[in-house]
Amino acid sequence: xxxxxxxxxxxxxxxxxxxxxxxxxxxxxxxxxxxxxxxxxxxxxxxxxxxxxxxxxxxxxxxxxxxxxxxxxxxxxxxxxxxxxxxxxxxxxxxxxxxxxxxxxxxxxxxxxxxxxxxxxxxxxxxxxxxxxxxxxxxxxxxxxxxxxxxxxxxxxxxxxxxxxxxxxxxxxxxxxxxxxxxxxxxxxxxxxxxxxxxxxxxxxxxxxxxxxxxxxxxxxxxxxxxxxxxxxxxxxxxxxxxxxxxxxxxxxxxxxxxxxxxxxxxxxxxxxxxxxxxxxxxxxxxxxxxxxxxxxxxxxxxxxxxxxxxxxxxxxxxxxxxxxxxxxxxxxxxxxxxxxxxxxxxxxxxxxxxxxxxxxxxxxxxxxxxxxxxxxxxxx
Amino acid sequence: xxxxxxxxxxxxxxxxxxxxxxxxxxxxxxxxxxxxxxxxxxxxxxxxxxxxxxxxxxxxxxxxxxxxxxxxxxxxxxxxxxxxxxxxxxxxxxxxxxxxxxxxxxxxxxxxxxxxxxxxxxxxxxxx
Numbered sequence: 001x002x003x004x005x006x007x008x009x010x011x012x013x014x015x016x017x018x019x020x021x022x023x024x025x026x027x028x029x030x031x032x033x034x035x036x037x038x039x040x041x042x043x044x045x046x047x048x049x050x051x052x053x054x055x056x057x058x059x060x061x062x063x064x065x066x067x068x069x070x071x072x073x074x075x076x077x078x079x080x081x082x083x084x085x086x087x088x089x090x091x092x093x094x095x096x097x098x099x100x101x102x103x104x105x106x107x108x109x110x111x112x113x114x115x116x117x118x119x120x121x122x123x124x125x126x127x128x129x130x131x132x133x134x135x136x137x138x139x140x141x142x143x144x145x146x147x148x149x150x151x152x153x154x155x156x157x158x159x160x161x162x163x164x165x166x167x168x169x170x171x172x173x174x175x176x177x178x179x180x181x182x183x184x185x186x187x188x189x190x191x192x193x194x195x196x197x198x199x200x201x202x203x204x205x206x207x208x209x210x211x212x213x214x215x216x217x218x219x220x221x222x223x224x225x226x227x228x229x230x231x232x233x234x235x236x237x238x239x240x241x242x243x244x245x246x247x248x249x250x251x252x253x254x255x256x257x258x259x260x261x262x263x264x265x266x267x268x269x270x271x272x273x274x275x276x277x278x279x280x281x282x283x284x285x286x287x288x289x290x291x292x293x294x295x296x297x298x299x300x301x302x303x304x305x306x307x308x309x310x311x312x313x314x315x316x317x318x319x320x321x322x323x324x325x326x327x328x329x330x331x332x333x334x335x336x337x338x339x340x341x342x343x344x345x346x347x348x349x350x351x352x353x354x355x356x357x358x359x360x361x362x363x364x365x366x367x368x369x370x371x372x373x374x375x376x377x378x379x380x381x
Numbered sequence: 382x383x384x385x386x387x388x389x390x391x392x393x394x395x396x397x398x399x400x401x402x403x404x405x406x407x408x409x410x411x412x413x414x415x416x417x418x419x420x421x422x423x424x425x426x427x428x429x430x431x432x433x434x435x436x437x438x439x440x441x442x443x444x445x446x447x448x449x450x451x452x453x454x455x456x457x458x459x460x461x462x463x464x465x466x467x468x469x470x471x472x473x474x475x476x477x478x479x480x481x482x483x484x485x486x487x488x489x490x491x492x493x494x495x496x497x498x499x500x501x502x503x504x505x506x507x508x509x
Contacts, residue, residue, distance in 0.1 A: 001393050001394050001395070001408065001412060001440070001447045001448055001449055001450060002447055002448070003394060003411075003412060003415035003416060003447070032417075043444075044417060047417070047418050048417050048418045048442070048443040048444070049418040049420070049443065049469075050418075052443075240417070240443055240444055243444075244443055305423075306421075306423075307420075307421050307441055307446075309446060328420075328443055328444070329420035329421055329441070329443060331418075331420075331443070336421075358439070
């Protein structure tokens, strides 16, 4: 059998891979590493399934410093951000952030990201690791002279604290009460007496906080959070759990569901496209919106025994009608779930499709998404 | 890491226990550790024919799919259905409860190619 973890533990070319400032901390915790987007990242610590479940039941702590940060500042910053992104940046207040997309003139997705408004003349994009260079270049080329664009990725360690116990864990360490930070809002405060930008955001579907910290002080914050989380059942979690948690929520991952050949309309992200604003790619998306799409991203679950994986063919009555973009076995739902593009007329929930797994056509069912609905009692205030 | 001395091994990270012309097959502690949490296993039916070094099934972790290669040529006489419903047993007890198939050997000289525990351990060291 091929053991996927094997080479990952002994990465020969590790001098070419970037490491986060907390790399040694993760190694001491017994993390296994994988290479992702040019980074050597913890993929798991205690176990992929346990880490996924602990985020849903109590709390998990992730180092996601591989993500990029691009700062856009100057008198023309708001206008530039508005022109570059599909969502309505002018609706943001200071201390508010939003999920948005950067498109090319054809409406293809260059990146999906969260943009933070510090002030009308200072914005920060948090972007996918794999796109940091591309996005920095794209924004730089598409900003007027009165706007400064800086790659600030090296200035931040980014930690993500996710789970129903996250506010309790953070509460003992932060200068502000975490629940006072509302959903998709952020502020500058201190955590374990270290300056941090704390946002009420995440990629797991649970309540959570993302912390932007100066690299030199980040270990102190990491250790303080682990210590504070000791009697709340907090575990460090890696990229495997991060991926399986977002799959439960049917959140797209750039490189799987999103790419330059897919539009946000095809990906089901119409809520984040404001066609009454002006942005690069608007005309193409407007045309597609009136014409209709040919393919749509759907979530589905396996009916026959088997797991759908990225790249597997989707068929209907023997004819190829699409492709799986992400798929696994959900540790929470205990079912095989997946995302994939199918022909538009097969995209309604309840539609039966097949997935080709090792030359057999296994039955699957298109579902409403997200697959996982957080229990109401744990809902964030 | 466990390498029971009373078992034999293959370079495909399977263990075999020889019993009167048949072998019981599973995956090693090293294999389950490298794969991570196992969430799915596909095994052949009783009566299925298997061929040495050809896939007889699949084991899947959260992240990846891995083929299981048969250490011998022969016929499957027993399948451990319990692990099909509880694949996590493969992580918990790879040499005991999580045996996978029993194969009646069609070509007994194939058994001379099995590795001893020391040879398997050395093989893993060299692979690194």
